[in-house]
Amino acid sequence: MTAAVIATQGLVKRYGQVRAVDGIDLDVRAGDVYGFLGANGSGKTTTVRMLLGLVLPTSGEVQLLGERMPKAARRVLPRVGALIESPAAYGHLSGRANLTLLDAAGPGGSRRTRRPRVDEVLEQVGLAGVGRRPVKAYSLGMRQRLGLAGALLRRPELLVLDEPTNGLDPQGIHEVRDLLLELHRAGTTVFLSSHLLAEVEQLCSRVGVLDRGRLVLQDDLATLTAPTGATVVETPDPQRVRAALDGRVLSTDGVRAIVRGADPAEVNAALVAAGVPVTGLALQRPSLEEVVLAAAGGSADRVDGTEGRTRR
Amino acid sequence: MIAVELSKMFRRPRTWVTIGLLNGLPVLVAVLLALTDLAPRPGEGPPFLSAVLTNGTLYPLAALAIVLPLFLPIAVALIAGDAVAGEAQAGTLRYLLARPAGRTRLLVAKLVSVFAFVLVTVLVVAAVGYLVGQVFFEVQPLGGTALSGTSLTPAQIAGRTVLSIGYVTVSMLGVAAFALFFSTLTDSPLAAMIGALAVLIASSLLFTLDAASSIAPYLPTRYWLAFVDFFRDPILWRDIVRGLALQAVYVAVLLGAAWANFATKDITS
Ligand SMILES: Nc1ncnc2c1ncn2[C@@H]1O[C@H](COP(=O)(O)OP(=O)(O)O)[C@@H](O)[C@H]1O
Ligand SMILES: [Mg+2]
Numbered sequence: 195m196t197a198a199v200i201a202t203q204g205l206v207k208r209y210g211q212v213r214a215v216d217g218i219d220l221d222v223r224a225g226d227v228y229g230f231l232g233a234n235g236s237g238k239t240t241t242v243r244m245l246l247g248l249v250l251p252t253s254g255e256v257q258l259l260g261e262r263m264p265k266a267a268r269r270v271l272p273r274v275g276a277l278i279e280s281p282a283a284y285g286h287l288s289g290r291a292n293l294t295l296l297d298a299a300g301p302g303g304s305r306r307t308r309r310p311r312v313d314e315v316l317e318q319v320g321l322a323g324v325g326r327r328p329v330k331a332y333s334l335g336m337r338q339r340l341g342l343a344g345a346l347l348r349r350p351e352l353l354v355l356d357e358p359t360n361g362l363d364p365q366g367i368h369e370v371r372d373l374l375l376e377l378h379r380a381g382t383t384v385f386l387s388s389h390l391l392a393e394v395e396q397l398c399s400r401v402g403v404l405d406r407g408r409l410v411l412q413d414d415l416a417t418l419t420a421p422t423g424a425t426v427v428e429t430p431d432p433q434r435v436r437a438a439l440d441g442r443v444l445s446t447d448g449v450r451a452i453v454r455g456a457d458p459a460e461v462n463a464a465l466v467a468a469g470v471p472v473t474g475l476a477l478q479r480p481s482l483e484e485v486v487l488a489a490a491g492g493s494a495d496r497v498d499g500t501e502g503r504t505r506r
Numbered sequence: 507m508i509a510v511e512l513s514k515m516f517r518r519p520r521t522w523v524t525i526g527l528l529n530g531l532p533v534l535v536a537v538l539l540a541l542t543d544l545a546p547r548p549g550e551g552p553p554f555l556s557a558v559l560t561n562g563t564l565y566p567l568a569a570l571a572i573v574l575p576l577f578l579p580i581a582v583a584l585i586a587g588d589a590v591a592g593e594a595q596a597g598t599l600r601y602l603l604a605r606p607a608g609r610t611r612l613l614v615a616k617l618v619s620v621f622a623f624v625l626v627t628v629l630v631v632a633a634v635g636y637l638v639g640q641v642f643f644e645v646q647p648l649g650g651t652a653l654s655g656t657s658l659t660p661a662q663i664a665g666r667t668v669l670s671i672g673y674v675t676v677s678m679l680g681v682a683a684f685a686l687f688f689s690t691l692t693d694s695p696l697a698a699m700i701g702a703l704a705v706l707i708a709s710s711l712l713f714t715l716d717a718a719s720s721i722a723p724y725l726p727t728r729y730w731l732a733f734v735d736f737f738r739d740p741i742l743w744r745d746i747v748r749g750l751a752l753q754a755v756y757v758a759v760l761l762g763a764a765w766a767n768f769a770t771k772d773i774t775s
Contacts, residue, residue, distance in 0.1 A: 246604045248773040271606040278604065282597025286518065298510045300605035344601065 197224050197260065199352050199383045200245060205254035207240050214240040216407035217254070222385055222400070227378050229394030229415075230387040231486060232404030238387040239279050241404070242356045245385075246276055259352060272302025275350035277358050281341025285330030289321055289340045292329060296344050303348050315343040320369060334361040342370065346377075353377065356387045371397055395482045403486050411489040418485045421477040425461045427451045428474030438468035452478060507607055511615035515585075515623055524581050525627050529634045531577060532569035540642040553734045558643055563663055565639025566632040567733075570674050573631055574730060578674075579681045579706050580699075585623050586685035587698030589616040590768065594693040594775035609769050613690070617761065620686060624678045632671050658739065666741070670733040673746060677730050680753040681706065683760035684726070690768040693775045723748070726756055 200222035207215040215237040222228045232238045243249040245256055247264030256263040258270045283292040293312045297303040303311070316322045319339040324332070329340065338361050345353055353374075359367045374397060378384055388394050394401060401418060403411035411418070424444055427435055432446035435453065439461070444452040453461050458475040465472050515521055539545060539559065548556045554568040570578075590613070593599035602612060639645070658666070685702035692698055709725040712718040722728055729749025735742035 243600070243773065246600075247606070248600055248603055250770065250772060267606045268608060271604060274604075276601075276604045278600050280597065282601055284514070284596070284598065295510055295514065296601060296605060299507060299602055299607045 198222065198257065199224050199226070199259060200228075200385060201257040202241075202245075203255045205241070205244060205256060206252045207237075207244060207249060208252045213407050215244065215251075218404070218407075218409040219412075220402060220409065221412065222383065224383055225378075225381070226400045227374070227384045227398045228386065229398030229401045230385060230404065231391065231394050231401060232387070232389060233490075234389055235406075236389075236404045237407045238389075238404060239356055242276075242278060242354055242387060245354060246271065246274070246278065248278070268301060272300060272348060273350055274352045274354060275345030275348065276354045276356075277341050277345050278354075278356050280360065281337045281344075283329045283337065283340055283344075286328055288326045289324055289329055289332070289336075289343070290316065290326075292340065293344055293347060297347055311347055311349075315346045318346060318373065319343045335363060335366050338362055338366070342373075351381075351383060353382055353384045353386075355384065357389070358386065359388075359390070359393060367393075391483050391486065401482070403489055405490040411485070415482065419479045419482060421456055421479055423454070423456045424478040425453045425455055425458045426474075426476045426478045427453055427461060427465065427472060429465075429470060429472050431471065434468075434470045435465065438465055438470050507611050507615040508618050511612075511619040512622060515619040516626075521585065521623065524584060525630050528573055528577050528581050528627065529569075529631060532565075532572045532631065532635055533638055535568075535572055536565065536638045536642045553731065554737075558639065560644065562639035562643030562645045563636075563660065563667075565643060566635035566667055567670055567737075569631050569635030569638070570628070570670065570733075571731075574674065574677075575710075578627070578631070578678060580703065581627060582620075582624055582678045582681045583685040583699045583702040583706075586620045586682040587689050587700075587702055588695040589620055589686055590689040591692050591695040591698045592689075594773075595695060597775065599775055600773050603773055610765065613765055613768050617686065620682050621679060624682055625675055628671055628675045628678065632667070658737070663737075666736040669736050673733040673736070673749065674730075676750055676753050680726050680756045683757040683764075687760040687764040687767075690764045690771070724752065726752070728752065 198221060200220050202218060202220040205215055205218050205220070206213065218241065220241075230238055230241070240249060244251050245258060245263065247267045250264065258266070259273060261270050263270065283289070284295070287295070290312055293315070294308060297308050297312070298305070313322070316324075319342050321336065321339050321343060324336065329337065332340065338358070342355075342358060345355065355374075358374075359370055362370060371393075374384055374386070386394070386397065395415070399415055401411065401413065401415050402409055428450055429435055430449065432449070432451040435451040436443045436446060439453055442454045444454055446452070455461050456477065458477060462472060462475055535555070536558075539555075543559065545556050545559045546552075550556070552568060552571040554564045554571055558565050558568050590599065593602060603609060607615075681702060684705050685698055688698040688701035689695065692701075706727055709727040713722055713725050713728060718725075729745050729752060732745035732749045735744075735746055
């Protein structure tokens with residue numbers, strides 16, 4: 195059992211009548227790359243702000259690195275790097291000056307090591323060459339990189355990143371992904387909120403799905419996309435599969451048949467014996483998208499005005 | 507944290523542009539006076555201005571009196587109103603607090619840097635006034651005219667000028683406290699500044715109204731001009747003391763309110 199890095203119990207945030215976050219129990223463990231997935235307006239940013247002590251919960255508790263927030267903020271937050279919603283910096287100062295000021299503004303960043311640390315993170319995010327240019331002359335992508343540099347400045351144990359690839363071009367997204375994976379290999383726990391399924395699927399080992407303020411799903415990606423117990427048979431003639439394996443065929447389409455049974459070799463042997471041509475065999479796995487749609491659809495009984503997805 | 511805020515304040519070009527512009531009016535007035543020799547009659551126009559033609563050492567006071575009604579409060583409200591709301595608008599507030607700077611610490615650091623701005627601004631106005639006075643007007647080596655008609659020695663004038671600078675600074679701390687309080691309420695620095703100025707304008711207006719005479723002693727602008735009383739012989743302490751006490755109460759109450767609000771506020775900017 196690994197230690198909980200982020201744990202919340204019954205976390206609720208109400209803004210007037212709106213329940214932006216509605217009783218969620220997050221469980222992020224050391225070494226996770228946790229994908230916090232949800233549509234726009236589902237409450238991701240509000241949750242991140244509560245984790246960091248910026249927004250105070252209406253009810254519920256937050257523990258970060260084993261300590262109660264926001265009470266332990268001064269001890270805990272220096273060990274956490276964060277990107278919240280969008281990057282922000284003083285436009286008239288250079289990126290380097292911004293990082294230096296940010297580092298000096300709180301505990302846990304030694305003055306002696308500040309210069310080398312700033313140099314190192316600028317290098318890491320690919321901004322080493324911008325020199326003294328003021329931030330107001332940066333592109334959105336450069337600002338995003340600077341924000342990431344700020345989050346990495348104290349080599350945090352935990353990174354809390356709210357939509358970190360917003361505003362980046364495909365090349366930049368790729369670089370950020372590589373950087374995060376590299377940090378993860380070096381032992382950093384990453385909590386990443388996103389509305390992009392593909393991003394989470396490529397990057398994360400654990401997934402939490404937020405739907406209009408509720409955590410409808412939280413599990414390892416491998417478990418969520420575990421084999422369903424059926425085998426996908428690719429064949430030019432699915433109807434012959436149905437004939438050969440009577441009663442075991444769950445569905446067919448033009449080039450495929452889904453057959454009950456989690457042993458492709460056994461399925462193959464049966465089909466070959468019956469003389470059915472087989473061009474491909476694989477265990478059936480649900481895609482993350484299917485899992486998420488099913489889970490998010492399940493809570494469509496809520497009627498709070500936001501565009502809701504209804505179960506078909 | 508305080509050092510960080512001070513460096514942010516005084517490394518920012520806008521701070522010095524504000525101070526520079528603020529000094530434009532007293533310099534312009536000095537040039538016009540020197541060119542025309544037409545001083546306002548005693549009791550008319552800003553205090554001290556009638557006396558500067560014959561004694562340039564009074565010009566720092568005249569300069570302060572010129573900017574006191576409008577320019578100085580605007581400058582102070584601009585900078586103090588920006589203190590927290592400016593960070594909120596730029597989005598940097600959430601990063602400072604997640605750093606974590608600590609809400610109380612950040613507010614104290616903002617307070618110190620705003621107070622430093624007030625002090626520096628008042629000192630610069632006085633210093634520029636001094637230079638301008640030396641350049642454009644006759645500097646009488648002995649004696650000047652005090653408002654009550656008695657003469658003061660140059661040493662007395664210097665000492666009382668310092669006291670006046672201190673008094674004006676304290677008056678402006680009241681303005682700063684209003685603007686800083688509003689700055690914790692809103693995410694718009696403009697709204698915070700306008701809020702503080704609205705208070706001052708309302709106060710000045712009520713002060714002229716007989717119907718408001720019962721609340722007049724508690725208006726924030728009521729004793730602003732009391733520094734003139736330093737130049738009576740002997741010094742007329744009554745209004746000065748009341749002014750200082752009134753500003754102290756405003757500053758304490760408003761800063762308390764600012765802290766109470768900011769320490770528990772949801773940072774959604
Ligand atoms: N300051 C606020 N005041 C009122 N409602 C808010 C505020 N911030 C967020 N909300 C509401 O809370 C919900 C969740 O918002 P948010 O956490 O920003 O979602 P996400 O980051 O997933 O897009 C939305 O319905 C939004 O309108
Ligand atoms: Mg968001």
